[in-house]
Amino acid sequence: MKKIFVLAAGLFLFAGAVHAQSPIKFGIKGGLNLSNIIKDDGNNNFETKVNPGFNAGITVDIPIIESIAFTPELLYSTKGYKLxxxxxxxxxxxxxxxxxxxxxxxxxxxxxxxxxxxxxxxxLSTKNKFKTDMGQIEQQVNEDSDKFKKSLVGGVIGFRYDINNTVDLHGRYALDFQKNNENASSSTPEYKNQVFSVGFGYKF
Structure with a gap:
């Protein structure tokens, strides 16, 4: 969690540093996540489907040159899969x-x-839910460092349509470049998260 605050503070300090040179806009955003996984090596002999979720957070829009801006974000996001x-x-x-x-x-x-x-x-956390004709079982996973990676690097590509100066509609695709763990099992397979998302943003 400390890494998150350090990274977020660095981004917003940078925003403040360039404020005198060009006007910046802060904003909020939220939307629908359609998440699934790309299976990697290991015991992955199963088919998955989308697990819907959401994302919400804050954004900064920092003009750099004409038609190009630096736009870091800090988002709470739910991901996962179903089978x-x-x-x-x-x-x-x-x-x-x-x-x-x-x-x-x-x-x-x-x-x-x-x-x-x-x-x-x-x-932040992982929850498993198993539903049968006999009932439902939920498990909060203990994310020790040997089972799950606590941080992952990925990439994002998509679009944003500015309806006006304050409201926008956006859609994007995000993919982890790293897999979630290094030791696959039937209960914890190796995979990479992928998320299609759509939503709205509001700039102040």
Whole structure:
């Protein structure tokens, strides 16, 4: 958690440093996550499907040159996946703090922007749920360092459409470049998170 605050503080200090040179805008955003996984090596002989979730957080829009801006974000984001077997339905939900460090490039004279850049994700918690005809079992996973990576590096690409100077509509795809662990098992497979998301933003 300390890493999150240090990184966030650095981003906002940078925003303050350039404020005298160019006007910046702070904002809030939120939206729908459609998350799934890309399976890696190990015991991964199963098919997965989307586990819907959400994201919400704060943004900064810092103009650099004409048509290009630096737009870091700090987001709470839920991810995970679902699978159905002969025994029932399994759902894993992971909670992250995502820090996308993005560039926004305005395309033409419209409000459409291309956004892309790296992302660092910090794992907060994992919950497993197994549902059968006999009932439902929920388990809060103990995320010791030997089982799960606590931070992951990934990338983001997508668009933002500025409806006006304060409200925008956005959509994007995020993919982890690192897998969640190094020692796969049937209960904890190796995988990389992937998330399609859509939402709205509001700038002050």
């Amino acid at each position: 159905t077997s002969n025994y029932g339905e399994f759902t894993q939900t992971t909670n992250f703090i995502d820090v996308p460090i993005l560039a926004s490039i305005k395309l033409g004279g419209s409000g459409l922007n291309l956004v892309a850049g790296p992302q660092v994700s910090f794992l």
